[in-house]
Amino acid sequence: MASDSRKQPRWIAPQAHDVELPKLKIYNSLTRTKDDFIPLDPAGKTVTWYACGPTVYEDAHLGHAKNYVSTDIIRRIMRDYFGFNVKFVMNTTDIDDKIILQARRQYLLARFKQEHAEEEAVSDTVLAEVKAAFLQYVGKNLPSLSGNTSPETFSEEVHKAYKETLQNQSVTVDNLLLRAHIGTAQLAAEALQAPGTAPEFFAKTDDVLLPYLDALHGASIDSNNHDIYLDLSQKFERRFFEDMTALNVLPPDQLTRVTEYVTQVVLFVGKIVANGFGYATADGSVYFDIDAFEKAGHTYCRLEPWNKNDAALLADGEGSLSKGTSMKRSPNHFALWKASKPGEPAWDSPWGRGRPGWHIECSAMASEVIGKTMDLHSGGVDLRFPHHDNELAQSEAYWSTPDCHVQWANYFIHMGQLRIRGLKMSKSLKNYTTIRSVLSGKDWTSRSLRICFLLMPWQDGIEVTDELMKAVVGWEGKLNNFFLKSLDLSKHLRPDAEGQDVGVADQQLLKSLEKAKADVDAALCDSFNTSAVMRTLSDLVTEANSAEKLANDTIISLARWVTRIVTIFGLDPEGDLSNPERIGWSGLDIPGEAKPYIYPASQLRDKVRTLAIGSAIDHEAIAKLADEATVAASTSTDTSEPYSLVLQQFRTNVKGLGVKKASAKDLLALCDQLRDVHLWNVGIYLEDRNSPLPALVRPLDRSLIEARKEQESVATAKAMAKLELEAKEAEKERELRERAKIDPLVMFKTAEYAEWDDSGIPTVDAKGDVVSKNRRKKLVKEWEKQKKLHDEWLVMQKTA
Template sequence: MASKGPTQPPWTKPTSSATLPSLNIYNSLTRRKDPFVPIDPSGKNVTFYACGPTPYDDSHLGHAKNYVSIDIVRRILKDYFGFNVKFVMNSTNIDDKIIIRARQQFFLARFKEQQGDPKGPVTDAVKETARLALKQFAQKNLELLPEDLLTDQYSSALDKAYGTDAEQVALATKIADGSAATVNPKLKGHIKTARAAVEVVHGPGNLNLSDFYDKVDDILLPYLDAKYKTELDSSDYTIFSKLTEKYENRFFEDMGRLNVLYPDVLIKVTEVVPEIVDFVQKIIDNGFAYATSDGVWFDTDAFEKAGHPYARLEPWNKTDQELLADGEGSLAQTDTKKSVSHFALWKASKPGEPAWDSPWGAGRPGWHIECSVMASKEFGAAMDLHAGGVDLRFPHHDNELAQSEAYYAAGASGGNVQWVNYFIHTGHLSIAGMKMSKSLKNFTTIREALERPEWTPRTMRICFLQGAWAEGAEISEELIKQTAAWEKTMNNFFLKSLDVARSALSTTSARPGDPDQKLLNALEKAKTDLDAALCDSFDTATVMSTLAGLVNEYNVVTGVQPQTVLTLARWVTRIVTILGLDAEGDLADENRVGWSGLEIPEAAKPYVHPASNLRDQVRSIAKSGSLDYTTIEKSADATSAPTSSNQSSQPYVQVLQDFQGQVKKLAHDQAPAKDLLALCDKLRDVSLWDLGIYLEDRDHLGEKSAMIRPLDRSLVIERAEREQIAAAKAKAKAEKEAKAAEAEKALREKAKISHVEMYKTDEYSEWDKDGLPTKDSKGEEVTKNKKKKLVKDWEKQKKLHEEYLKSQ
C-alpha cells in the first residue's frame, strides 16, 4: 500500500530480548510492514482487540469478510507462530443506529398489535397512517418530488423525476437545474421503498394486513419513531437490549457456522458505563476535554498543542467534514463545541434515547469512547494489536487513539503514550464496485448466502483466504470458480490420502532420486515458501497457491510409497486446520488426514463398502470380454454385511440387498455385458447418489476399485453441468429432427402438386399446353427472364411430382 502522508510522530518500535519469529505485519499506524514484537518481555503473550459488530440486523457477507479475516490472523498467531493470544471483542455498543432501530421496531410492533389480526383487512386508519408515512419518507429522501403530492400522483411523479426503471436509476441525486450530480448511493433503495409503498397505498384494497405491511414497513418505521419517540422512558434499557441481544446471538451463530473462534473476552458497553464516566472525567482533568449542554467534548486542539499527534492513521482526513459528521451521529450539527474537529466523549441524552447518570447530567457514551474503555479495562495503557474494518480508521480509531493516549498521559505536559502498537484494518467486500453495507441495502446476509449452492462455510473462508486480509475483495463469477477449483483439488487429494491410509502401509524409506524423494523435496520447499508467506503479513494468497502447487506435484508423480503420501497429507491437513478450514480439526492429532466431510456416514459403511466391492468385481468381469456368470453369481452370494435394526442404516441395507439380487438375476439370465455395466452405473448414479454417496471409478488411473466418497458441491455442480449440456444437445437434436421432418412433410405435400397445374393461379391469365404461364394477370406477355425462372422451377416440380406418382 502506498503511503498517503507522513506519520506523526514516528512509530515507537517495540523492543524485546525474546527470540521471535521473523513476522512482519502491515501496520496502519506506519502504513508499512513492521517487525512484530509483543509488549510482553517474554515474547509469548499477545494482546489483541477487535471492534465488534453493530447488532441491529443480520450480519452480511461484508461482516463475514471482516471477522473471518481477523480470525485467520488470530489463528495464525496462535497456532502457527505459537503466541498466547488474548482476544477481546466489544459487544452491544450504544450506537445511534441501534437506538433508532430499536425504537422503530418497538413502535412498529406496537402499531401492528393495535391493529389486530394480521390476516384481517386493511382498514382506512392503517392506510391513512401509511399515506402520511409515505409523504414524510418522500420529503426526507426523494427531494425531486413535489411536497404536496396526492397518493395517486406518486407513481407518475417518481417516473418523471427518477426514471421508470428503478434498477437503472443512476446512483446520484439530480440537481434541479440539471448541473452535475452529487453522489447518493442510497437513492436506488429509497426509490424502491417508495414504489413498493405506492403500490399498496394507492392500489386495490384486497390485501390483508400482513401483506400490506410487507410493502410499507420501511416507511412506517421512521414515521412511527418520529411520532412517538418522546414517550419512551430513558431509564428503560430493555427496548434497546432486546434488539441487540437478538442480533448479537444471531451474529455469533453465523460466526460459529463460519468457524470463527469465540472471543476470549466479550465485553458489553452497558456493563462498563461507570468506568466510561470515570475515563471521561480523567480526560477532562488532564486538560483534554470540556463539558457543554450537549455533553463532553474531546479537545483535539489542546491535545495537539500539548505535543500529542491527532489523526495518526489518516491525517489527510482530519478536516473531512463528512467523515467528522458521520462519527458524531446525532450531534453532528451541534453549536456547543468549540471546534468542528472536536468529538463527543459523552452525549446528553435526548427524548427517546437511553440515559445514565453522570456529573454532566443524564446521558450516554460517545461512540469512540466505548472501545477505549473496554480495551483498556482488559489491557491497560497499551496493547499489541487492534483490528477492525478499513472504514473505521478515521474517525473511530483515530479518536480512540487520541482519547486513550490523553487518558494515560500525565496531564497536559505529559509525554506521548502509544496505546496501540499495530493496527490491522481489513479490506471491504464489494459488489459491482460498491462496498457492501446495511445502510445501502446492497447486501446478502450470511444466512442467505449459506443457503445457496455456491457457498458453504468452508468455501466462504477459502474465498477470503485467496486475497490479502488488508485488501478489498469483490464477489465475482471468476472468484467463485477459483474457490471451487481450489476446494476440489484439496478434496481429491485428501480422498486419495484417506484411501492410502486405509491400505496396508509400506515402511520402506524413500531413497534419493526416487519419486518419494522428489515429493519430499517439494514438501520441504512448500514449508519454506509457506513460512515466508505467513511471515510476510499473513500472505494467505501465497499460502493457498503453495498448498495447491504441492498437491499438483503429487498428482503428476507416480509410484509414490504410502508413507510419503501420508507425510504430505498430514502437513497439508495441519495447515488447513490452522487456517480454520476444518471445524472438526484437531491440531493435537498429528496423524489426522484431511478435513471433515470426506467420510460417508458410519451407518452406511458396513453396507456401502460390500456393495462397492461387488460392483468392482462385476465391472471387471463385464469389461474383460469373457463373461464368467458362475463367478459373478458366487461373488454376489459371498457378499455379506451385518444385520442391523438401526433405522439410519436401513436405506443402505436396502441398496445392498437390491444390488445383490439384481446381479444374481442378470448372471442367472446370462445377460450381456452392457446390462451388467448399466446396473453398476445405476448403483453409482442413482441408488447411492440419492443417498449422498458417490463411487468414483478410477479405471483411467489403473485402479480396479472405485473410491467411495460423500457427495460434495463440486460433484453436484459438475453433474448438473453435464446434464445441462446433454439436455441442450438432446434439445438441439430433437429440434433438428423436427425441422427435418417438417421439411420432409412439406416436400411430400409439394410433390402431390402437378407441374401442369402449379402456375394456374390468379397471378397469370394464360398458359401453354404444359401449364407454363404466357401472360400475367394484366394480360401482358411474360418476360424472357421471368419465363426462364418459371421453366426452371417447373422442371424441378415435374421431376418431384413424377417421383411421387411412381411411389404411389
C-alpha cells in the same frame, strides 16, 4: 522515550528483544507500510490484540463474515503457526444511535400492534395511522412526488417523477436508496388499498410505521428503561456468535460490552478533560478538543489524514441522533459523552445524564482490559476514519503526559470489505445477504466462504464473481480428492507400492515439499499472504497427483503437512493440531448411518463389475453374490432408510439379471445406474479405479456437482446443436421437394423477363435488352438442374 515527542518520528517502533522472533512483517495502517512485528512482551511471546466487534441490532451479513473470518485467520496464524500467546479482546457495541433507534422503533411498533390485537380486521383507526405514516415516509424520502400523492396514485406518480432514474440501471448509492424507498412505499400503498388480514397488512406496512411511530412517541420512552435496548442487543449478540460458530470463528478470550463499562467510560472522559483535551458544553455533552491535542504536539488523524475534514464521515461518526444543533467549538471536534435527549437511554455523570460517544467506548474498554499500550488493533477498513483515528487520539490524550507521549496501539490492521457490484454491503441499501441465509443455501458453506477469503489478500476488498466462485470450488475439490486418496492409501496399502523404495519421483516430490514449506513460511511472514499459500498448496497437490508410482510414505507425509496448514487456516472445525498424523478435514466421510448399507452395496457392485468384464460371465455366481451381500449392522433408523432402500433395490436387480443371464452390457449399465442415479440422489459418489482397487466411496462435493452440471451442459449443447442441424437439413429437404414441383418451362416466367424460348429460358429481359451469352449460359445450367429435379419428382409421383 524522549520528553518532546514532536522531535520523534511519527512511527515509534517497539524496542528490540533479546529473544529470537519470527521474521514477520505486518501491513500497518499507521505507517501504510509493512513493519517488522515486535511484540511489547519482553519475552516475545504474548501478543495483546483488541478487535472492534459488531454493533448488534440486526443479523450479521456477508460483509461481517469477511471482516471476522479474515481476522480469525490472522489470529490463528499468529497463534498456531508463529506460536504467539494471543490475548484477543473484542467488544460488542450494545448501545449506540442505531441500536437506540431500532430498539425504540420496534418497541413502539409492538406496542401499537398490541393495542389493536383484539381487532378482527384492520380497523379504520389503523388505516388512518398507516396512511399518515405512508404520507410522512413519502414526503421525507421521495421529495419529487407531489404533496397530493395518495396510495391510489402512488405508482403512476412515481413513474412520472422518477422515470429516468428507474430506467437507469447503474449501481450507485443514490440509485439503490431511491429504489429501496420506492419499494417500501409501494408495499404500503398496496396494503392500504387491499388490507387483507392483519398479519399481511403489517408485513407490508411495518417499514413506514417504524419511523412514524418513533417521531410521534419516541421522546416519551423512559431513559432509565435500558431493557428496551438491551433486549434487542442481547438477542442479536447471541445470534452473531451463533453465526461466528457456524463460520468456525474462534470466540474472543474476553468480550466487553459498553453498557458494562459506563463507569470506566465516565472516568476515562473525566481524565481527558482534566488533561486539557476535552471540554463540557452547557447541554451536558463533552467533546474532544482536537485543536488542544495538536497544540500539545500530538498528531491527529494518522490513519487517514486525507479525510480529516470530510464532513460526511465526521457526521457519520457522530451518529444519526446527533444531527442538528451542537454546542461544540469546532465542526471536527467529536463527542466523548452525549447528553441524552428525551427518549434516549441515560446514565449519571458529572456533566449530567447522558451516554457514551461511539469512539470512547473502545478506548475505555481496551485500556481497562489491556492497559496503556497494545500490540494490535483491528477492524474493518471503513473504521479507519473517524472511528479508529478518534480512538487513537483520545487514548493518547488519556495516557500521555507532557513529558511522555504514549503510543496506544503499535499496529493497526484493517480488513478489506466485501462488495456487491462495487458497493459496500449496507442494510439501508438493502444490498446485503445475511450469514444465516448464505449458509442455509446450497452455494456456500463455512469452508468455501473461508477459502474465498483466503484466496484474496486480507486487506483488499472482495467482489464475489462467478470466476471467484469457480476458483473456490476448484480449490476445495482438488483438496478433497487429494485427502480422500491419501486417507484411502493410509488405510489400505496400495499393492503396487507396498515395500517400494523411494524413487526419483519421490525424491523430486519431497524436494517440492521442502520448497513449499519455505514458500509458505515466506508468504505468512509477508503480512499473512494467504493467497500465495493457497497457490503453493494447490501447485503441490497438482504435482503429487501427476507423479506416478509414489511410495506410500511420500504421499502420507505430504498430506499430513497440507492438513496442518489448512487446519491452521481454520478450514476444519474438527481440526486437531495436536495430532501430527491426522490427514484431511471433516466432511470427507459418508454419514455414519449410511455406512452399514452403502459399503456392502459398493462391494457388491465391485464384484459384479469384475465378473461382467471377464471373458465368460458366471451368472450363477452373480446371483449368489446378491444373496451374500449383507448389511453391516442390524439396527435401522429413519435416517438410514434411504440407504437401506438403495442396497435392497440393487441386490434385487443384480439377482434378477443373474437369473435372466443378462449380458455384460446390462450388468455394467446397472452398476453405472447405482453410481450415477441412486447413490448420487442420496449424496454419495463411487469413484471407480483400476483393478484390483475397489471403488472409492465418498460424499458428493461441490466440484463433483459442478463437473456433472458442466457435462450435462455440454451434452445438452451437443444435443441442441444436433437437433438444429437436423432441423436445418429437414428444412433444406422440404425446400428441395417444393422446388422440385416447379416445371422448368415456367420457372423463369417472372416479371424480370419479357421473352422466352420454347423451353422457357429467357431471351429478353424486362427492359427489352437481349439476354447476354454469359447470362443465358447460367440460366441454362439452372434450367437443366431444375429439369432433372422435376423429372425425378414426376417419376416419384407416378410410383406413388
